[in-house]
Amino acid sequence: YLTKNNLLLDYSAPGADFVWYNFDNTPPNKTITTPIYFNTTEGPHTLYLYANNTYGNVSDNVTFAVDENKFKIHYGKWRGSNKGSSTNFNLSSYEDIQNLSNVILEHTGWGKIEFNEAINLTDDENPSDDKVNISANINISDNRIEINSIALPNFNKAATLRLYNLTLVAPVRILRDGSVCSSTICTEGDYSGGTLIFNVTQFTVYSAEEIPSENGVPPT
Incomplete structure (x- = not known):
C-alpha cells in the first residue's frame, strides 16, 4: 500500500459468533463485528483474522507492505x-x-x-x-x-x-x-x-x- 492510514479491513465470516484479528501475530487481539479502517506502520506486515462458533475456530491471514515513498x-x-x-x-x-x-x-x-x-x-x-x-x-x-x-x-x-x-x-x-x-x-x-x-x-x-x-x- 501507498499509505499507512485508513486502510480497509473487509471480510466475510458468515455463521461466526466472534471475529477478531491482530497484526504480525502480536497481541493484543481486537474483536470486530463489521469491516473497519485501520492505521499501521511502514514496512511488511501480516494480518491474522480469526473466527469461531460452536463448531470451532477458523483463521486466515494476508501479508502486505506499506511504502509511502513508492508512488x-x-x-x-x-x-x-x-x-x-x-x-x-x-x-x-x-x-x-x-x-x-x-x-x-x-x-x-x-x-x-x-x-x-x-x-x-x-x-x-x-x-x-x-x-x-x-x-x-x-x-x-x-x-x-x-x-x-x-x-x-x-x-x-x-x-x-x-x-x-x-x-x-x-x-x-x-x-x-x-x-x-x-x-x-x-x-x-x-x-x-x-x-x-x-x-x-x-x-x-x-x-x-x-x-x-x-x-x-x-x-x-
Whole structure:
C-alpha cells in the first residue's frame, strides 16, 4: 500500500459468533463485528483474522507492505467536502492502481466523471517520476469538465460525464474545446433538473450551451 492510514479491513465470516484479528501475530487481539479502517506502520506486515462458533475456530491471514515513498498520488482536490463519490486512491494497493476500474472524480456542486475503462495511474506523461498529479490536471467547475490529456494520457479514456446546476434552457448541445462536439466523440444522454449527462470517448475540455434557434430567438 501507498499509505499507512485508513486502510480497509473487509471480510466475510458468515455463521461466526466472534471475529477478531491482530497484526504480525502480536497481541493484543481486537474483536470486530463489521469491516473497519485501520492505521499501521511502514514496512511488511501480516494480518491474522480469526473466527469461531460452536463448531470451532477458523483463521486466515494476508501479508502486505506499506511504502509511502513508492508512488505519490496527488489528489487533494478530490478529498474535500465536495468530493461526493470520488475514488479514494489510498485504499488501493500499488498493484491495483496499475489497472484500476470504476474510477470516479466528482465535485458535488459542478459535475462528475465516471471512467468506463480501467486506468493505470502510474502511466502518466512521466512514468519514471513515481508520482501523478490528478489535482493539477483535472478540473470540474461551473459548466466545465477538463483533463490535461498531455500530462495525463492514462486518463484519456471513455467516460460518462455529468454537469450539475446548469441554468441552460433545453435543447442544449455539448461543446468540445468551445466548438460543437462531433457525434463520434460525444453522445448526449439526458438533460433534466439542471444536470446534463453525456458520454465521451476521449478528453480535453467539455461544456454545454443552448442550441440557438434558426431565427436567432432563444428557445423558450
